[in-house]
Amino acid sequence: xxxxxxxxxxxxxxxEVGRLLDLVVHSLYSDREIFLRELVANAAxxxxxxxxxxxxxxxxxxxxxxxxxxxxxxxxxxxxxxxDGIGMTAEDLASHLGTIARSGTRxxxxxxxxxxxxxxxxxxxxxxxxxxxxxxxAEKVEVISRRAGTTGANAWVSxxxxxxxxxxxxxxxxxxxxxxxxxxxxxxxxxDGHRLETxxxxxxxxxxxxxxxERDGKLVKANEGAAxxxxxxSEIKEEEYADFxxxxxxxxxxxxxxxxxxxxxxxxxxxxxxxxGHNPFQATETDRDSHVRLHVRRMFxxxxxxxxxxxxxxxxGVVDTEDLPLNVSREMLQSTPxxxxxxxxxxxxxxxxxxxxxxxxxxxxxxxxxxxxxKEGIYDDVDHRNEIASLVRFSSTASDAGTxxxxxxxxxxxxxxxxxxxxxxxxxxxxxxxLLEGVRAHGFEVLLLADSIDFFWPERLxxxxxxxxxxxxxxxxLFEAKPVPADMEQLIKSVKEILxxxxxDVRVSFRLTDSPAVLTPGSNAPDxxxxxxxxxxxxxxxASAPVLEIxxxxxxxxxxxxxxxxxxxxxxxxRLLFDLARIQEGEPPVDTARFVRSLAAYLVV
Ligand code: ADP
Ligand code: MG
Numbered sequence: 001x002x003x004x005x006x007x008x009x010x011x012x013x014x015x016e017v018g019r020l021l022d023l024v025v026h027s028l029y030s031d032r033e034i035f036l037r038e039l040v041a042n043a044a045x046x047x048x049x050x051x052x053x054x055x056x057x058x059x060x061x062x063x064x065x066x067x068x069x070x071x072x073x074x075x076x077x078x079x080x081x082x083x084d085g086i087g088m089t090a091e092d093l094a095s096h097l098g099t100i101a102r103s104g105t106r107x108x109x110x111x112x113x114x115x116x117x118x119x120x121x122x123x124x125x126x127x128x129x130x131x132x133x134x135x136x137x138a139e140k141v142e143v144i145s146r147r148a149g150t151t152g153a154n155a156w157v158s159x160x161x162x163x164x165x166x167x168x169x170x171x172x173x174x175x176x177x178x179x180x181x182x183x184x185x186x187x188x189x190x191x192d193g194h195r196l197e198t199x200x201x202x203x204x205x206x207x208x209x210x211x212x213x214e215r216d217g218k219l220v221k222a223n224e225g226a227a228x229x230x231x232x233x234s235e236i237k238e239e240e241y242a243d244f245x246x247x248x249x250x251x252x253x254x255x256x257x258x259x260x261x262x263x264x265x266x267x268x269x270x271x272x273x274x275x276x277g278h279n280p281f282q283a284t285e286t287d288r289d290s291h292v293r294l295h296v297r298r299m300f301x302x303x304x305x306x307x308x309x310x311x312x313x314x315x316x317g318v319v320d321t322e323d324l325p326l327n328v329s330r331e332m333l334q335s336t337p338x339x340x341x342x343x344x345x346x347x348x349x350x351x352x353x354x355x356x357x358x359x360x361x362x363x364x365x366x367x368x369x370x371x372x373x374x375k376e377g378i379y380d381d382v383d384h385r386n387e388i389a390s391l392v393r394f395s396s397t398a399s400d401a402g403t404x405x406x407x408x409x410x411x412x413x414x415x416x417x418x419x420x421x422x423x424x425x426x427x428x429x430x431x432x433x434x435l436l437e438g439v440r441a442h443g444f445e446v447l448l449l450a451d452s453i454d455f456f457w458p459e460r461l462x463x464x465x466x467x468x469x470x471x472x473x474x475x476x477x478l479f480e481a482k483p484v485p486a487d488m489e490q491l492i493k494s495v496k497e498i499l500x501x502x503x504x505d506v507r508v509s510f511r512l513t514d515s516p517a518v519l520t521p522g523s524n525a526p527d528x529x530x531x532x533x534x535x536x537x538x539x540x541x542x543a544s545a546p547v548l549e550i551x552x553x554x555x556x557x558x559x560x561x562x563x564x565x566x567x568x569x570x571x572x573x574x575r576l577l578f579d580l581a582r583i584q585e586g587e588p589p590v591d592t593a594r595f596v597r598s599l600a601a602y603l604v605v
Contacts, residue, residue, distance in 0.1 A: 008166055008167065008168045009090065009094065009166065009167040009168075010164065010165075010166045010167075011094065011098060011164050011165060011166075011167075012162075012163075012164035013098055013099075013158075013164050013165065014098055014099040014100065016099070016100045016106065016109060017098060017099060017100055017132070018162070019109065019113065020100065020109045020112070020129055020132055021132055021135060021160045021161070023109075023112055023113070023120055023124065024124060024129060024132055024133070024135050024136055024160070025135055025160055025161070027120050027121040027124055029121050029124060029136050030121055030122045031122070032133075032136040032137055032187075033190075033199045034127075034128045034133060034203065035128070035133040035134050035136050035137050035138075035181075036070075036081075036190075036196070036199050036200065036203070036204075037128065037199075037203040037204060037299060037300075037326070038128045038129075038130055038131065038133040038134070038326065038327070039081045039131070039133070039134060039179055040068060040070075040081065040200070040203075040204045040207065040211060040299075041204075041207075041297075041299050041326050042130070042131060042179075043068045043081055043082075043083035043085060043177065043179075043209070044068065044083075044085075044204075044207050044208070044209045044298075044299075045085070045297075046083055046085020046086045046087070046176075046177060047062065047066050047068070047083055047084060047085040047086075047209050048085075048209075049085065049086045050062055050066075050084070050085050050086040050087075050148050050175075051066075053086065053148075057149070059148075059149045060086070060148045060149050060175075062084060063084050063174070065210075066084040066085075066209065067083075067084060067209060067210045067211070067212060068081065068082070068083045068207075068209055068210070068211045068212070069081075069082045069083075069211075069212050069213075069214065069219060070082075070196055070200075070211065070212070070213045070214065070222075071213075071214040072190070072191040072192070072193060072196065072214070073191075074191050076182075077182065077183050077188060077191065078180050078181060078182050078183065079180075079181050079183065079190055079191065079196070080178050080179065080180045080181075081178070081179045081181075082176065082177070082178045082179075083176050083177050083209075084174070084175070084176040085148075085175075085176055085177060086147065086148050086175070087145045087146045087147040087148050087150075087153075087175045087176055087177055088143075088145040088147055088154070088177065089145075089147045089150065089154070090154045090167050092145075092147065093143065093145060093154055093156040093167050094156075094165075094167060096131075097131060097143060097156055097158075097165065098164075098165055105129065105130050105325070105327060107332070108127070108129060108325075108327050108328075108332075109129070111123070111332075112124065112129075124136070127301075127327050127328060128326060128327040129327055130326070130327055132160070134160075134179065134181055135160035136187075137181060137183055137184060137187035137190060138160075138181035138182055138183055138184065138187070139159060139160075139182055139183070139184045140157065140158070140159045140160075140182040141157070141158055141159075141160065141179065141180070141181055141182070142155055142156070142157045142178075142179075142180040142182075143155065143156040143157075143177060143178070143179050143180070144156075144170050144172055144177070144178045144180070145172070145176070145177040145178070146172040146174065146175045146176060146177075147175065148175035148176075149175070150175075152169060153169070153170045153171055153172035154167055154168065154169060154170055155167065155168050155169075155170035193213050193214070193215040193220075196213050196222070197213050197220070197222045200213065200222040200223055201222065201223070202300065203299060203300045204223055204298075204299060204300070205223050205224050205225075205226075205300070206223070206224065206225065206226060206227035206230075206295065206298045206299075206300070206320075207223055207225060207227075207298050207299060208225050208227065208230075208298060209225070210223065210225065211223045226244075227295075227298050227320070228240060228241070228244050228272060229260065229270045229271065229272035229318050229320055230270055230298070230320065233260050233261075236260070238258075241255065241258045241260075241272075241274075242254045242255065244272070245258070245274045245276075245316065248274070248293075248316050248317065248318070249274070249276065249280070249316040251276060251280055251316075253276065253277040253278055254277050255274035255275060255276060255277060255316075256275045256276060256277045256362065256365075256366055257274065257275040257353055257357060258272075258273075258274055259271070259272070259273040259274070259275075259317075259349060259350065259353050260272045260273075261349065263342075263345055266341060267321065267323050267338055267341045267342055267345075268321060268322045268323055269319055269320060269321040269322070269323070269342050269345075270319070270320045270321075271317065271318070271319045271320075271342075271345075271346060271349070272317050272318050273292065273315050273316070273317035273318075273346070273349075273350065274315065274316045274317050275314065275315055275316075275350075275353075275366065275370070276314060276316060276369075278369055279314065279369040279370060287313075288310040288313060289304060289306055289310060289313060290306050290307055290308035290309065290310065290312060290313045290315065291303045291304065291313070291316075292305075292307040292308050292315060292316065292317050292318065292319060292346070293307075293317070293318045293319070294307060294319055294320075294321075295318060295319065295320035295321075296320070296321060296322075296324045296325070296326050296328070297320070297321075297322055297326075298320060299326060301324075301326070301328060302333070305333045305339065306343075307319055307339075307342070307343055307346060308343070308346055308347060308350070309347065309377065309380065309381060310376065310380070311373055311374055311375075311376040311377030311380055311381065311388070312347065312350055312373075312374075312377070313373065314369075314370045314373055315350055319342060319346065321338065321342060323338045324336070324338055324339070347384065351384065351387055351388075351391070354366075354391050355387075355390075355391065358391060358404075363393075363402075364393060364401060364402045367392065367393040367401070367402075368401065371392055371393060371451070372451040372452075372453055374388060374391065374392055375388070375392050375451065375453045375454065375457055376453055376457075378392070378457040378460065378461050379453065379456050379457040379460050385460070385461060386461075386464070389405055389461055389464055390404065390405060390406065390464075391404075392404070392405075394408075394447045394448065394449060395427050395430075395431075395447070395448045395450070396408065396445050396446060396447045396448055397431065397436060397440060397445050397446045397448065398411060398445040399445075403447070405419065405464045405465070406465075408445060408447065409464075409465060409467060411445055412444075412445075412467075413442070413443050413444060416442075416444050417467065417468070418467060418468045418469070418470040418475070419447065419463075419464060419467045419468065419469050419470065420439050420444055420445070420446045420447065420470050420471075420472050420475060421446060421447040421448075421449055421458055421469060421470070421471060421472070422435060422436060422446055422447070422448055422449065422471065422472045422473075423449045423450075423454045423455050423458070423471065423527050423529060423530070424448075424449075424450055424527075424529040424586075425450060425452075425529050425532070425533065425586070426450055426586070427448055427450045429586055430448040430449075430450055431448060432584075433472075433518075433584070434512055434514070434515035434517075434518040434581075434584060435472045435473055435511070435518055435520070436472060437511060437512050437513040437514055437515065438472075438475070438478060438479055438510070438511030438512065438513065439472050439475055439478060439511075440513075441513055442478060444478075446472055452530075452533055455526070455527050455529070455530040455533070458471070471527075473520045473521070473527075475511075476511070478511070479509075479510040479511045480510060481510065482510060484508045484552075485552070487561045487564075487565065488508055488552050488561065490561075490564060490565075491550075491557070491560055491561050491564055491570075492506050492507070492508065492550075494564055494570050494574065495548070495550070495560075495570065495574045495577070498570060498571055498574040498575065499548065499574060499575070499578055501545060502545055502578065502590065503545050503546060503547060503548045503578070504522040504523070504544045504545040504546065504547055505522070505547045505548070506547070506548045506549075506550065507547060507548070507549050507550070508549070508550060508552050509549030509550060509551055510552075511549070512549070512550075512551035512553075512554070513551075513553075514554075515551060515554070515584065516550065516551055516554040516556045516557055516577060516580060516581075517548055517549060517550045517551060517554075517557075517577050517578070517580060517581040518548075518549050518551075518581055518584065519546040519547065519548060519549075519581045519582065519584075519585050520546060520547045520549060521543070521544075521546060521547070522543060522544030522545055522546055522547055523544060524544070525543035525544050525546075526541075526543060528546060528585055529585075529586070531543055532586070532587070548577075548578055548581060550577065556573075556577070557577075560573055560574075560577070572594075572598035572601070572602070573598070573602065575590070575591075575594070575595070575598065576595065576598050576599060576602065578590070579595045
């Protein structure tokens with residue numbers, strides 16, 4: 001404990017520290033448990049420094065069991081964080097704990113001062129302010145420290161207020177530092193050993209130095225210190241990777257891909273990423289953010305730094321960098337070039353992995369699980385659009401689910417200059433769509449796109465390897481517009497009259513071979529399947545009524561012409577024709593009872 005001597009130093013805090021402490025003390029905290037992360041990080045840094053300096057000075061050698069020990073004293077209402085690190089001299093205490101030396105901290109305090117007062121607590125709570133975080137939970141902080149290689153110790157004490165701090169001589173058996181927090185009355189929850197352990201597990205589980213917590217007079221180890229990503233790849237067994245993957249994502253299967261590497265150069269980081277074996281997410285998933293964890297020197301910082309774009313949100317893993325301060329602010333998370341570089345490297349690495357695995361037997365399964373998410377990137381990400389397009393796989397009229405754009409182009413017929421596709425909700429229904437008939441008659445393959453995102457990206461992509469993407473409903477240039485026979489014209493007029501507002505037009509179509517009729521969207525209206533999807537999602541759809549296209553070569557239509565000419569009513573059969581086209585689209589007849597009646601009547605004629 002500190003002892004009074006005449007050599008005591010009493011000093012006010014540096015102006016910046018004073019300002020910071022004021023913010024810390026006068027704010028309410030959302031996540032004040034991070035004080036422990038900050039103090040443990042400092043302790044681990046001090047041990048690392050001592051280990052490093054001992055390389056050139058034996059007198060500084062670390063004790064065999066160098067560790068961080070956390071002890072709660074219920075009677076005194078204190079917690080002590082003790083370490084065997086390098087320690088501080090009286091001058092160190094004054095300069096390190098009395099001024100803000102680190103530029104990271106200074107930038108942080110600036111951001112903090114500029115933030116709206118109501119935003120400050122979360123800023124401090126989430127990202128910490130280094131050593132001064134201690135004052136979030138403590139009304140008084142004592143630091144007793146003995147610099148390695150020296151004999152005397154010193155105590156620094158402060159209440160974090162206007163009074164500044166006081167440094168006196170003290171005793172400490174060995175080199176290292178004790179940080180003693182005299183807890184505020186509203187922070188006694190931190191006296192609970194279990195609570196402390198939970199906090200350590202969350203933030204500091206991967207710190208390399210052993211951290212123990214005293215419980216019932218015994219020290220219990222509270223961290224694993226594994227940081228698998230920091231170990232060389234060659235030493236890690238597949239099972240260790242799989243265990244870590246399961247632990248990370250709360251998953252039970254094995255990863256489909258494990259991507260582990262170290263980047264050195266403009267930015268230093270280690271990354272360990274996994275592509276899951278199956279998609280654990282719910283269909284109703286609303287969280288589109290990547291939750292790849294960001295660590296700074298093994299210490300967990302956040303899993304909401306959006307380390308990967310949302311179209312790679314299924315990737316799990318950890319990134320750990322040396323190049324950021326622990327107390328990185330939220331602004332920094334968004335704007336620091338270091339993170340920008342890391343994010344870029346991660347995306348490129350994942351895309352490279354997908355490319356190299358794209359010939360694998362299992363790639364199709366990967367696409368079935370995550371293809372729909374990946375395709376969001378074609379829509380969202382201008383920079384990677386073409387690369388993603390080359391990686392996604394489709395069903396088509398010529399092949400099962402494993403077709404790529406490149407495969408398609410390879411199979412294109414002479415004279416074909418576009419990539420045709422059809423969008424809808426159900427692959428089987430798409431394969432039976434009348435819209436395919438005409439394109440098929442040309443012998444052209446059509447991609448069958450049945451994910452909801454497929455309604456959006458093809459138009460954005462526009463073309464692939466200079467081949468235009470064309471929706472089959474828009475492929476009218478494939479069909480010669482023959483002159484409409486006079487008898488057909490009369491029929492069209494009658495049908496239009498009968499159907500009224502339920503259609504925006506009735507037309508003769510030359511794209512149909514087998515079906516009597518087909519519905520296509522009215523002008524400027526979205527895909528009919530998409531309209532349905534939107535309606536089902538409870539959204540209002542402002543779209544013109546569909547167009548009914550009828551096939552002049554179909555026997556039913558020919559019969560309608562005759563019926564019309566002989567003066568018989570077309571009322572029932574026109575509605576029947578419209579309903580058949582609706583059913584083909586996956587929609588019920590307009591009036592089911594009437595449909596059944598007139599179909600039955602028609603069948604017995
Ligand atoms: P940072 O860790 O970002 O430098 P802090 O506010 O957390 O900022 O700590 C300020 C400084 O105080 C550290 O850089 C270090 O020099 C010193 N320090 C804090 N805790 C310890 C400790 N346990 N042992 C040795 N030095 C320490
Ligand atoms: Mg620190």
